[in-house]
Amino acid sequence: MKKGEKRKQELLGIAYRMFLTRGYEETSVDGIINEAGIAKGTFYYHFESKEQVLEEVIGMMIEKEAKEAEKILAAQLPIPIKILGIINAFQPSGEEIPIEEALNRPENALMHEKIRGRLYEAASPLLCETVREGIGNGVFSCEDIPERVKILLLISSALFDDADYTKKELTVFLDVTEKILGAKEGSLGFLSELIEKNNGQRYEEGGNGKEE
Amino acid sequence: MKKGEKRKQELLGIAYRMFLTRGYEETSVDGIINEAGIAKGTFYYHFESKEQVLEEVIGMMIEKEAKEAEKILAAQLPIPIKILGIINAFQPSGEEIPIEEALNRPENALMHEKIRGRLYEAASPLLCETVREGIGNGVFSCEDIPERVKILLLISSALFDDADYTKKELTVFLDVTEKILGAKEGSLGFLSELIEKNNGQRYEEGGNGKEE
DNA sequence: CTAAAAACCGACCAGCAGTCGGTTTTGTAA
DNA sequence: TTACAAAACCGACTGCTGGTCGGTTTTTAG
Numbered sequence: 181m182k183k184g185e186k187r188k189q190e191l192l193g194i195a196y197r198m199f200l201t202r203g204y205e206e207t208s209v210d211g212i213i214n215e216a217g218i219a220k221g222t223f224y225y226h227f228e229s230k231e232q233v234l235e236e237v238i239g240m241m242i243e244k245e246a247k248e249a250e251k252i253l254a255a256q257l258p259i260p261i262k263i264l265g266i267i268n269a270f271q272p273s274g275e276e277i278p279i280e281e282a283l284n285r286p287e288n289a290l291m292h293e294k295i296r297g298r299l300y301e302a303a304s305p306l307l308c309e310t311v312r313e314g315i316g317n318g319v320f321s322c323e324d325i326p327e328r329v330k331i332l333l334l335i336s337s338a339l340f341d342d343a344d345y346t347k348k349e350l351t352v353f354l355d356v357t358e359k360i361l362g363a364k365e366g367s368l369g370f371l372s373e374l375i376e377k378n379n380g381q382r383y384e385e386g387g388n389g390k391e392e
Numbered sequence: 393m394k395k396g397e398k399r400k401q402e403l404l405g406i407a408y409r410m411f412l413t414r415g416y417e418e419t420s421v422d423g424i425i426n427e428a429g430i431a432k433g434t435f436y437y438h439f440e441s442k443e444q445v446l447e448e449v450i451g452m453m454i455e456k457e458a459k460e461a462e463k464i465l466a467a468q469l470p471i472p473i474k475i476l477g478i479i480n481a482f483q484p485s486g487e488e489i490p491i492e493e494a495l496n497r498p499e500n501a502l503m504h505e506k507i508r509g510r511l512y513e514a515a516s517p518l519l520c521e522t523v524r525e526g527i528g529n530g531v532f533s534c535e536d537i538p539e540r541v542k543i544l545l546l547i548s549s550a551l552f553d554d555a556d557y558t559k560k561e562l563t564v565f566l567d568v569t570e571k572i573l574g575a576k577e578g579s580l581g582f583l584s585e586l587i588e589k590n591n592g593q594r595y596e597e598g599g600n601g602k603e604e
Numbered sequence: 605c606t607a608a609a610a611a612c613c614g615a616c617c618a619g620c621a622g623t624c625g626g627t628t629t630t631g632t633a634a
Numbered sequence: 635t636t637a638c639a640a641a642a643c644c645g646a647c648t649g650c651t652g653g654t655c656g657g658t659t660t661t662t663a664g
Contacts, residue, residue, distance in 0.1 A: 221644055
């Protein structure tokens, strides 16, 4: 009996799109069921509430991004690039670009906040491990890793949330990141060009991404 | 003709309390008018919408806090204490303590986000000026002040939003702040005890006196 | 006193999330 | 094939929401 699961996925797909175009509050259950061509009761047969749909939609997004991030963690890459890659993996990319703009609309504050929380839980352990790796390699030097990663995630999500961040903000971000993790002065500067290059284009693991 | 203004203030007061106890979404206009003992039409005679009430409530809060922060800016105090004082002025204090807990409830995400934005606009110029003062005194040393202040505010609001932050988080915060602003290693450490002392006072007995 | 402006009233509206008793479809076992 | 229960689905309905509007009372000014 998997007809139910298929319908559920269909509804999640519709909800995903509508939440991100119209916003969560402005998307009505009636709107979802109209587009799906089903009755109210069917919707509530598959979901407990509208909010549960949001929760599951967010879960799908995070899971997908987390998978990519874990690939980067496992890859053989320079530590700073790993850090950047993991952070980047949790940013909307490709077809999901409109998400960025959508999440910043005030009416989506609840969704944005929920995503931020889940994203932190997913990204934090991966980054912590990478930082430890970096300390082992002598690239970083610091204590209280989780606390520092928390700050790092805080800053980077605020920076990348805003698609129009300035070059100056990016430079300061890298400088501050160096200081937070105890990297050598200027040792992360080379990431600046990498980020700009990737702006609008997805970071693929195909090449080794080594650049200086 | 100030009868109208008086009623408006009364409604703002009721809304303020209800927004912070029940949350914005969960507070209904019906709820507000029932408590005020007026009709729906009267509410909409004084306000354009429920959201405008939220905007004005937030404005009241920020204005009050900004006034206190400006007093600190003008005072003759050591620069690090000024920085801390300004940041602290924009934290809920005294009778407003429950705000902290209320704003962190997910249903208040919209309100929280709006407050965060307004707070940043109010606090940023004051902090920038203080940092410049600090650079003049040789306490700090950095460029791109607005960008750094933005990060500082970001971190501190995330830290103090959570009433149960750990001592370790506080230490890391101060360490990172030193680095962001280019202060001498450990030069802000003394703030740690100051902050903890303030926290104790909060719950102990609250201010009874008036100051002038 | 008078007339307008300000303040107020409450019935009303469309839209919302969620409910529920009933109906159809589907899988399964006899 | 039949019988039957579980799964899937239906849509009218409820109570509440933010917001509207034409009409009424109160206040103010000339």
